[in-house]
Amino acid sequence: MIVCVCRRVSDREIARHARAGMGFEDIQFELGVATQCGQCEGCVRDVVAQCGTCPTANIKLASNLLEGSAWQTSHSVSQLPLQHL
Ligand code: FES
Secondary structure, eight states, X not given: OEEETTTTEEHHHHHHHHHTTOOXXXXXXXXXXXXXXXXXXXXXXXXXXXXXXXHHHHHHHHHHHXXXXXXXXXXXXXXXXXXXX
């Protein structure tokens, strides 16, 4: 869905940047969202807030996987293919 009509930027593109660790101001600078009419700012901030925690959660999950505390399994982490880490 297009979030910023002025710059034709979708929520998926904003989310992709947020998951890469960019904050609102970084995304605003990079994509130009909320730089013209400003009507999209609240929605952009909502998308960033929802996705901004994803990298941290993924890092924490990966850390737990390496420690073997994420969940009980019959396979050790060293047996998992790299694509699962
Ligand atoms: S809709 Fe994003 S600046 Fe106008």
